[in-house]
Amino acid sequence: MSMTTSDPDTDHSDRHTLGEILGRALGGGWIFILLIVLIAIFAAMRPTQFASSYNLSTLAINAAILLVLAIGQTFVIITAGIDLAVGSVLVFSSVAAASTMLALSGSAGSSYGTTDASWGVIAIGTLVGVGTGAAWGLLNGLLVAFARIPALIVTLGTFGMSLGFAQIVTGGQDVRAVPERLVDVIGSGSVAGVPSLVLIAVAVAIVAGIALHLTRFGMRTFAIGSNAEGARRAGIAVRKQTLKVYMLAGALSGLAGIMSIARFATTTIGGHAGDNLATISAVVLGGTSLFGGVGTIVGTVIGVFIPVVLLNGFVILGIPPFWQTVTMGAVLILAVWIDQLKRRARERG
Amino acid sequence: MSGTPLLEARGIVRRFGHVQALGGADFSVYPGEICALIGDNGAGKSTLVRILSGADRPDAGEILLEGKPVDLASPGTAQQMGIATVYQDLALAPDLSPADNLYLGRELLRPGFLGSLGFVDRRRMRRNATEQFSRLGVKLRSPRVAVATLSGGQRQSVAITRAAMWADKLIFMDEPTAALGVIQTERVLNLIKQVRDQGIAVVLISHNMPQVLEVADRVEVLRLGQRVAQLPTLGSSVEQLVAAMTSGTLAKEPAS
Numbered sequence: 001m002s003m004t005t006s007d008p009d010t011d012h013s014d015r016h017t018l019g020e021i022l023g024r025a026l027g028g029g030w031i032f033i034l035l036i037v038l039i040a041i042f043a044a045m046r047p048t049q050f051a052s053s054y055n056l057s058t059l060a061i062n063a064a065i066l067l068v069l070a071i072g073q074t075f076v077i078i079t080a081g082i083d084l085a086v087g088s089v090l091v092f093s094s095v096a097a098a099s100t101m102l103a104l105s106g107s108a109g110s111s112y113g114t115t116d117a118s119w120g121v122i123a124i125g126t127l128v129g130v131g132t133g134a135a136w137g138l139l140n141g142l143l144v145a146f147a148r149i150p151a152l153i154v155t156l157g158t159f160g161m162s163l164g165f166a167q168i169v170t171g172g173q174d175v176r177a178v179p180e181r182l183v184d185v186i187g188s189g190s191v192a193g194v195p196s197l198v199l200i201a202v203a204v205a206i207v208a209g210i211a212l213h214l215t216r217f218g219m220r221t222f223a224i225g226s227n228a229e230g231a232r233r234a235g236i237a238v239r240k241q242t243l244k245v246y247m248l249a250g251a252l253s254g255l256a257g258i259m260s261i262a263r264f265a266t267t268t269i270g271g272h273a274g275d276n277l278a279t280i281s282a283v284v285l286g287g288t289s290l291f292g293g294v295g296t297i298v299g300t301v302i303g304v305f306i307p308v309v310l311l312n313g314f315v316i317l318g319i320p321p322f323w324q325t326v327t328m329g330a331v332l333i334l335a336v337w338i339d340q341l342k343r344r345a346r347e348r349g
Numbered sequence: 350m351s352g353t354p355l356l357e358a359r360g361i362v363r364r365f366g367h368v369q370a371l372g373g374a375d376f377s378v379y380p381g382e383i384c385a386l387i388g389d390n391g392a393g394k395s396t397l398v399r400i401l402s403g404a405d406r407p408d409a410g411e412i413l414l415e416g417k418p419v420d421l422a423s424p425g426t427a428q429q430m431g432i433a434t435v436y437q438d439l440a441l442a443p444d445l446s447p448a449d450n451l452y453l454g455r456e457l458l459r460p461g462f463l464g465s466l467g468f469v470d471r472r473r474m475r476r477n478a479t480e481q482f483s484r485l486g487v488k489l490r491s492p493r494v495a496v497a498t499l500s501g502g503q504r505q506s507v508a509i510t511r512a513a514m515w516a517d518k519l520i521f522m523d524e525p526t527a528a529l530g531v532i533q534t535e536r537v538l539n540l541i542k543q544v545r546d547q548g549i550a551v552v553l554i555s556h557n558m559p560q561v562l563e564v565a566d567r568v569e570v571l572r573l574g575q576r577v578a579q580l581p582t583l584g585s586s587v588e589q590l591v592a593a594m595t596s597g598t599l600a601k602e603p604a605s
Contacts, residue, residue, distance in 0.1 A: 215467040216456045219445075223453055226442035233440045234454035235425060293444030346498050 031285050032302050042313035049316050057195055059312055064201035067304045068256040070279040071208045072249030074300045077283050079225040079245050080292025081151040086253045087275025088163035089136045094257030094267045095166040097129035098175035117179035130254040136162055137250020141243035166269055176266045187262035197259055209297035221245055225292030281332040289339055353416045355380045355550050356519055361410035363396050370396040372574040383551045385561040388571035389594050394554050398521050402434040403427035433516030435508050435525055443497035447489055447507045448478035450496055451514055481514055485543045502533025506540055519550045538564045558587040572597050
């Protein structure tokens with residue numbers, strides 16, 4: 001047995017190598033290259049259409065809501081969990097928020113158009129949206145961490161429950177009367193040329209990135225995903241941390257619900273059944289491991305843009321958009337395969 | 350051996366249903382020594398260590414730390430008293446760096462406002478970790494790579510270094526070299542001696558008698574849930590250890 005090869009005494013200097021920095025920053029580095037290549041191809045083939053500032057800002061708006069959901073999903077998957085409920089919690093929160101804002105605006109009779117609700121009412125609606133989202137997250141967290149039911153089952157259950165309650169409350173009809181200020185300023189407004197929705201998503205991504213990579217909360221999120229038993233023995237309150245992470249994902253789903261109302265000027269009860277899988281693929285594409293313990297926010301941002309760019313590019317090129325679904329499926333499988341190959345190589349080395 | 354034991358167990362009894370794992374076991378470890386705890390399978394070593402590290406509670410018996418009775422209610426209590434355990438199955442987070450692992454659950458926060466927001470001081474943790482590793486003579490490829498990419502011996506070294514960082518009195522190690530090759534085993538044994546030389550007592554559970562004789566200062570032998578011998582390693586042979594493990598009796602109280 002040659003132990004010397006597997007146990008080298010070499011002590012590298014205390015500096016990051018360029019590869020280390022890139023590898024860490026990009027999570028799955030190749031996926032970033034894939035995104036660049038896609039953008040380059042589409043931009044080269046249809047420069048006036050694809051690379052127009054209008055199209056690029058549409059791309060960013062399309063990605064914004066999904067990104068906020070996917071950021072919550074990133075935290076959950078890093079703990080080796082999964083949240084299938086993100087999309088229907090979004091629906092529940094948006095219904096709760098829209099109904100509240102409609103009732104407070106005093107024009108409860110109208111079920112269509114916009115209301116002239118004040119910013120105060122919008123603020124209350126936002127709190128209701130984020131709060132109800134966090135409450136669903138709390139339920140998920142309690143069932144996963146304390147009742148020890150597998151996250152896949154818990155969130156599949158709350159996926160159905162939150163959507164069902166949203167339909168019960170509204171009788172299945174979307175709440176279409178939403179505050180005009182919210183739609184104008186947040187939904188279709190922009191600051192210095194950047195759409196408000198994109199600004200919100202960017203702000204969430206930055207704060208989440210800082211929280212994940214620079215704080216104790218983030219370190220413990222990685223720790224419990226990497227080795228829950230080890231973290232427990234090291235004195236980390238694993239169940240409490242798990243609970244917080246699911247609550248964070250729920251609260252972000254609630255925020256995404258408000259963004260969705262602002263963008264579409266209505267709730268979208270039927271429009272989010274696929275959000276859970278879309279966010280999971282984005283997170284995994286971004287280099288976060290389904291086995292937990294590994295992941296970055298930057299990777300998730302890239303992972304969210306891949307399907308959005310693909311769909312947009314296919315539409316512009318005149319390729320039937322159904323091909324986007326096919327391509328995404330294949331890319332997702334590829335991403336998970338690469339993750340597993342990396343893990344196996346690491347465990348052997 | 351003279352003086353007050355660092356940790357002493359008297360008449361520890363532990364039953365699991367009808368099975369009596371420990372039938373009035375005694376045990377003592379003295380400051381700054383490596384004490385090997387040996388015994389055949391089922392002799393009660395692991396049960397005793399679990400009790401002494403706070404992971405399990407005895408049905409009867411007394412535990413004294415530096416001569417004073419203590420109640421080791423949980424591993425946390427034991428840790429607060431300066432007692433740590435290196436588990437056989439490695440309680441490290443494989444995806445985190447060695448430095449992050451040393452500070453698992455005890456992260457250093459940045460000073461001032463950022464600290465109160467929960468920002469961790471990575472640079473200080475990494476610097477302290479590097480210092481700690483070099484003090485104990487542990488050489489790692491890089492303090493930043495994930496622990497999973499390290500060899501088994503290096504991983505064990507990280508686990509032991511972590512224990513030595515947080516326990517200032519005593520570390521229990523359950524078969525720390527069980528899964529290691531020859532050279533890696535040698536390194537881990539050197540590390541254990543380094544830990545002892547820092548003034549931390551080590552209780553080593555091992556089945557490897559030559560290893561016990563090489564590294565330990567003293568041996569305590571358990572048989573059928575009781576201590577049957579206390580021997581200095583100096584002048585003892587593998588045959589004596591094996592004889593004590595397989596046919597030792599309580600009647601032969603050692604002259605200490």
